[in-house]
Amino acid sequence: MAAFGVVPGSLPVFDGKDYDDWIVKMEAILGFQELEEAVKIGFQDSTKLETEEQKKKSEKQSKENKKIDCKVRMLLHQCVSAAIFQKISKAESAKHIWDILEQTYGNTESVCDYFGKIQAIANSMRGCDEQLPDSKVVEKILRTLTPAFDHIVVAIEESKDLDEMTVEEL
Template sequence: MEGFKEEASISRPPLLDDSNYAYWKAKMTAFLRSIDSKTSKSVKAGWTAPTVTNNNVVTVKPVEEWTREEDEVVLANDKALNAIFNVVDINVFKLINTCTVAKTAWETLETAYEGTQKVRMSRLQQLTTRFETLRMEDDETIVSYNNNIKDITNESFSLGEVMSNEKLVRKVLRTHPNKFAHKVTAIEEAQDLTTMRLDEFMENLTTFEMSLDDGESSNKKGIALKATAEATNDENLVETMNLLAKNCNKILKRFTTQLPMTKGPICGGNL
């Protein structure tokens, strides 16, 4: 089951478990649309079995009497329900295994993971607080900060509230570290922030961040080379001093051995 979740693709949405509903909902919505428009609409519109009225008595219409249009509607419902059933784990499936209508299954999951309208509003307020207090740390990368913003915006979207692109860009403008100040100012002067996409803005900052890292790396290399050169100079100086000391010792030794040896008193004569 775990492998199935990790290998989700364009033909197979991720597996819904107890921790990834917001991610799953966005993926599943796109997947249902990719099947066809009727399948996607069935999750919103729902489906009820066709009926007939005889003598003011309403009864379910026999399947063999369904029209082509009625067949297409129920097929869309069945496609959507089958898709939902096949992308939930066994614990989640217990919540919807008795559902025969895709809309009912979808809304059951929404209530289970998003709560009632009151709970949803409370969660949106919490997300708003998280968004407003979010700041980029001095040692944090642009990629990491962008992921934090996306987590909040995706969860907000799953709860029915879309954060505008302009709001997200201005959030980054207010909360970036000082090292990005010059780049941000340049972007503000050159771009229209009301139309600039967040991913484009972040890409510019990421490129600038890479140049900063390259500069720091070059400085570190320069410092290391300087230290190496200084150490080498010190070693050369020591080696030169040692060589001079050896030469001095040789000269003194040679001079000492060549002095004439005297016999008797140094001062001659009798008293």
């Protein structure tokens, strides 16, 4: 196994932006350290073993796994901003931290998929006799886009009449 103390001098710090870039850098660091298993698969405790020899071997492996997991958690804690740290600080394992970050920032849903989901919900509401003008749906979409789209939302709001815009035009 690689020496755990050998980490690049400048660690990438994730601040909520450019998750895709940060994840590539972290996977490289974890791969170099031979620690990627802790975040990709996690470690399982096998407590129901039959023989004493199996129990000893399992305890030794479990202790090593806990040590690796702790080192990965420490590394991940160092590689996030204070605001992001608050979201992951209570995670019990490196895999849990990784999963939280993936679920929160790694959403790869396309804009078209997102629009489609919003349209389906809006159509369902209309099917229940809800008065829902396109302008309200457009506003909802613009309000709920991720921060990566902030500059686009501002440009649309400044250049278009949202009261007259349809979802298709958006």
